[in-house]
Amino acid sequence: MSMLNSDNLTFEYIRRDEEGNVESITKALDGVSLEIKKGDFVAILGHNGSGKSTFAKHINAILMPTEGTLYVDGMDTREEEHLWDIRQRAGMVFQNPDNQIIATVVEEDVGFGPENLGVPTEEIWKRVEESLKAVGMYEYRTHSPNKLSGGQKQRVAIAGIMAMKPQCIVLDEPTAMLDPNGRREVIRTVRELNRREKVTVLLITHYMEEVIHADKVIVMDDGKIVMQGTPREIFSQVEKLKSYRMDVPQVTELSYELKRAGMPLPDGILSVEEFVEACGRLRQSGGFGE
Amino acid sequence: MSIILDKLNYVYSPGTAYEKQALGDIDLVIGDGEFIGLIGHTGSGKSTLIQHLNGLVKATGGGVYYNGADIYDPDYNLKELRTKVGLVFQYPEHQLFETTVLRDVQFGPKNLGLTPLEIDLRAYEALKQVGIPDELIDASPFELSGGQKRRVAIAGVLAMKPEVLVLDEPTAGLDPKGRDEILDQIEKIHDEQHITVILVSHSMEDVAKYVGRIIVMNHGRVAFDDTPENVFAHYKELEKIGLAAPQVTYAMHALQEHGISVRTDVTTVEEAKNAVLAAFRGWQR
Numbered sequence: 001m002s003m004l005n006s007d008n009l010t011f012e013y014i015r016r017d018e019e020g021n022v023e024s025i026t027k028a029l030d031g032v033s034l035e036i037k038k039g040d041f042v043a044i045l046g047h048n049g050s051g052k053s054t055f056a057k058h059i060n061a062i063l064m065p066t067e068g069t070l071y072v073d074g075m076d077t078r079e080e081e082h083l084w085d086i087r088q089r090a091g092m093v094f095q096n097p098d099n100q101i102i103a104t105v106v107e108e109d110v111g112f113g114p115e116n117l118g119v120p121t122e123e124i125w126k127r128v129e130e131s132l133k134a135v136g137m138y139e140y141r142t143h144s145p146n147k148l149s150g151g152q153k154q155r156v157a158i159a160g161i162m163a164m165k166p167q168c169i170v171l172d173e174p175t176a177m178l179d180p181n182g183r184r185e186v187i188r189t190v191r192e193l194n195r196r197e198k199v200t201v202l203l204i205t206h207y208m209e210e211v212i213h214a215d216k217v218i219v220m221d222d223g224k225i226v227m228q229g230t231p232r233e234i235f236s237q238v239e240k241l242k243s244y245r246m247d248v249p250q251v252t253e254l255s256y257e258l259k260r261a262g263m264p265l266p267d268g269i270l271s272v273e274e275f276v277e278a279c280g281r282l283r284q285s286g287g288f289g290e
Numbered sequence: 291m292s293i294i295l296d297k298l299n300y301v302y303s304p305g306t307a308y309e310k311q312a313l314g315d316i317d318l319v320i321g322d323g324e325f326i327g328l329i330g331h332t333g334s335g336k337s338t339l340i341q342h343l344n345g346l347v348k349a350t351g352g353g354v355y356y357n358g359a360d361i362y363d364p365d366y367n368l369k370e371l372r373t374k375v376g377l378v379f380q381y382p383e384h385q386l387f388e389t390t391v392l393r394d395v396q397f398g399p400k401n402l403g404l405t406p407l408e409i410d411l412r413a414y415e416a417l418k419q420v421g422i423p424d425e426l427i428d429a430s431p432f433e434l435s436g437g438q439k440r441r442v443a444i445a446g447v448l449a450m451k452p453e454v455l456v457l458d459e460p461t462a463g464l465d466p467k468g469r470d471e472i473l474d475q476i477e478k479i480h481d482e483q484h485i486t487v488i489l490v491s492h493s494m495e496d497v498a499k500y501v502g503r504i505i506v507m508n509h510g511r512v513a514f515d516d517t518p519e520n521v522f523a524h525y526k527e528l529e530k531i532g533l534a535a536p537q538v539t540y541a542m543h544a545l546q547e548h549g550i551s552v553r554t555d556v557t558t559v560e561e562a563k564n565a566v567l568a569a570f571r572g573w574q575r
Binding site: 046047048049095149150173176177178179180181182206208209242245246247249250251253254257258261263272273275276279280282283 | 333466533545566
């Protein structure tokens with residue numbers, strides 16, 4: 001079953017002068033065709049201005065395609081009668097936690113979404129409790145959000161989305177403003193939601209180490225999909241990634257550099273554990289005995 | 291030329307229920323021409339600390355001395371201090387407001403009462419230092435990409451000709467190449483203009499690559515103050531205070547634990563590469 005299905009999705013920003021004549025057209029998305037299955041964890045990489053966020057904004061119909069079609073759970077985002085269903089099914093989490101929190105108490109903030117969906121009160125409280133437990137913020141339910149750390153605020157924002165029982169969460173650089181601890185908290189939470197609650201996750205990020213656990217990585221450049229595959233397939237292509245202004249995790253780069261210097265290491269090493277294992281094997285294999 | 295912080299203390303909302311000690315007994319000497327990384331988790335006091343450096347926030351105890359002069363002296367010219375110590379806040383592109391890139395950068399020097407020629411010279415020079423191409427000089431700042439906007443904002447501070455440049459997370463939200471470009475330019479400015487640079491960052495990899503000294507803040511106090519190698523050797527303590535070492539530092543310690551003897555005082559990919567190659571060549575012999 002596909003959660004998202006985009007067919008030749010194209011979006012143009014049209015700039016007009018004061019008389020309303022077209023001054024310039026920028027293709028922010030250019031023929032993006034892509035399928036994301038239910039339950040997948042997909043990461044999107046791409047430099048600033050590559051079209052990632054424009055794509056994300058199509059998923060809950062904040063933007064409509066200029067050409068092509070995007071189906072969210074089988075619904076065409078251009079058909080207005082599906083608008084509320086689509087927004088309930090695909091929730092978005094943005095970069096700045098302070099822009100997403102509106103209530104003065106954590107549990108009220110989380111309840112805001114389902115309340116607006118017309119969920120009965122008792123059910124709202126049940127959902128609030130479940131979502132806060134799912135992101136590990138239940139003990140903060142009566143706290144004021146502005147006393148929380150950035151990572152905690154983002155988890156509250158994610159709980160607010162979870163309370164709407166979406167099938168898909170789109171996170172647009174959710175960790176860009178957080179410190180290393182906050183980043184780890186948020187990514188761990190998102191991975192758990194994906195694994196335990198089977199929520200489809202679309203994670204947009206500039207941090208390479210956050211995508212190594214994804215099922216699939218998509219690289220965008222100039223409004224197009226230029227690379228897609230498993231993290232290992234993507235991170236095996238160090239030079240190509242760099243040409244798209246991307247990077248690889250430090251240990252991947254280290255392995256790549258060592259290989260270029262003559263050490264027979266495998267391609268696409270993604271973690272410290274894999275690196276140590278590969279070095280250990282190398283040492284044990286013949287020719288390098290002490 | 292130096293900044294001396296002497297037993298600096300700062301308490302928010304003293305005497306109220308919200309009283310909170312943000313900085314406690316900070317003793318630091320920041321020497322001329324240093325390139326310093328300031329790290330610490332959110333709320334550790336980094337931003338409060340840097341706002342003391344140009345007198346934006348006044349300490350509730352202790353003193354700040356700039357080139358030997360007490361900045362809290364009633365006769366001290368704080369306005370001049372603020373041109374000498376340039377602060378680039380987080381997301382500085384939100385502060386762009388003029389109609390063209392050039393005018394935005396000219397704004398600071400104009401307020402110094404310089405001649406039009408000097409204002410132009412400074413603006414053009416600053417834009418060149420941050421790598422903004424000539425054809426963008428008359429563009430609206432709002433037409434630029436995120437990375438370009440940020441560089442224009444940094445140029446606005448450079449045009450004041452600061453002796454100390456403090457940047458609060460200058461790479462937040464930029465793509466990897468954009469981060470490298472900005473930091474490379476800052477390094478170049480540091481090397482060529484011989485100015486002191488203080489870089490507040492959440493990226494241990496960036497800090498390790500560029501700076502010569504790291505100051506680690508925790509609960510409003512200085513937890514470590516040393517070279518990157520020595521600071522990241524305390525990676526276990528850093529984790530306890532919400533930080534980490536660069537990934538390559540972990541990789542070297544992990545090799546060591548698996549009985550593969552390598553140098554562990556590495557903080558960059560380049561250093562790690564040399565450490566592993568040295569070990570590897572050892573096995574080959």
